Amino acid sequence: xxxxxxxxxxxxxxxxxxxxxxxxxxxxxxxxxxxxxxxxxxxxxxxxxxxxxxxxxxxxxxxxxxxxxxxxxxxxxxxxxxxxxxxxxxxxxxxxxxxxxxxxxxxxxxxxxxxxxxxxxxxxxxxxxxxxxxxxxxxxxxxxxxxxxxxxxxxxxxxxxxxxxxxxxxxxxxxxxxxxxxxxxxxxxxxxxxxxxxxxxxxxxxxxxxxxxxxxxxxxxxxxxx
Numbered sequence: 427x428x429x430x431x432x433x434x435x436x437x438x439x440x441x442x443x444x445x446x447x448x449x450x451x452x453x454x455x456x457x458x459x460x461x462x463x464x465x466x467x468x469x470x471x472x473x474x475x476x477x478x479x480x481x482x483x484x485x486x487x488x489x490x491x492x493x494x495x496x497x498x499x500x501x502x503x504x505x506x507x508x509x510x511x512x513x514x515x516x517x518x519x520x521x522x523x524x525x526x527x528x529x530x531x532x533x534x535x536x537x538x539x540x541x542x543x544x545x546x547x548x549x550x551x552x553x554x555x556x557x558x559x560x561x562x563x564x565x566x567x568x569x570x571x572x573x574x575x576x577x578x579x580x581x582x583x584x585x586x587x588x589x590x591x592x593x594x595x596x597x598x599x600x601x602x603x604x605x606x607x608x609x610x611x612x613x614x615x616x617x618x619x620x621x622x623x624x625x626x627x628x629x630x631x632x633x634x635x636x637x638x639x640x641x642x643x644x645x646x647x648x649x650x651x652x
Contacts, residue, residue, distance in 0.1 A: 440479040449480060449498075454489055458497045458640065460633030462626050462649075464615065466503025466570050473500050473509055474517035481518050484511060501633055504611060505624030506569040508636065527636045529628060539606030540623055544571045546603055547612075547621040550596035554589045572620030586614040593621060 439446060449459060467473060474481055477500070484495050498511040500519065508527050512520035524532075548564060548571045555562050555573065560581065562573040573589070575581055594612035597603055611625040630647060634640040 438476050443479050446480055446483050450483060450487055453494050453497050456494060458637045460499050460501055462501045462629040464504055464622060466506055466567055468507060470509055470517040470519035470521060473519055485513060485518050499633060499636060501629040503569050504622040504626050505629035505632055527632055529631055529635060535608050539608050543597060543603050543608055543610060546600045547571050547593055547597050550593040554592055558585055558588065560585060569623040570620050572618055574618040581617055586619055589619045590614050
């Protein structure tokens with residue numbers, strides 16, 4: 427499993443996934459659920475494709491109230507894109523504008539500093555492609571940049587881990603990144619490597635804020651490492 431929690435690496439939880447009934451039970455007890463994922467999309471259809479089994483189960487549930495259903499949210503791109511379950515929205519996921527949920531520390535992140543960090547990371551990825559002879563393509567997103575294998579290829583674990591270490595070190599030591607410091611994370615996604623603005627710890631805090639200020643003592647984190 428990707429992190430031994432929701433679904434296999436690159437897969438999706440289908441309607442028969444055994445964890446779904448447990449998540450529905452939690453929602454029925456007014457427990458709030460925030461799925462914090464590295465997958466960073468601004469289009470709700472992409473998250474629906476990844477989590478359709480769970481979303482459809484929540485949508486079809488006769489036991490959950492409207493408010494309990496809205497206790498399911500998705501924080502994408504580690505800590506960048508928030509979607510809330512909403513039966514009236516397309517794909518049952520309503521995008522929440524960043525200004526309505528971001529943490530106080532995030533207000534200081536300038537767009538120029540964000541793009542500068544991603545540019546440094548992109549150059550580091552290009553260097554790794556050349557040095558390690560990786561059959562890779564580069565993908566730059568709004569709040570992330572990374573590499574993925576060309577069709578027909580698969581990265582080795584050693585290539586993935588080496589790329590993570592090199593890119594993280596290059597970004598951390600870059601003068602322009604240090605000057606306008608913004609939290610970031612570099613991670614091995616199983617068959618790709620990405621650098622995202624922010625990290626899952628900030629994503630969890632964003633979920634806590636959205637749910638009205640849930641305290642750490644009342645939060646259970648299940649999943650991969652921060």
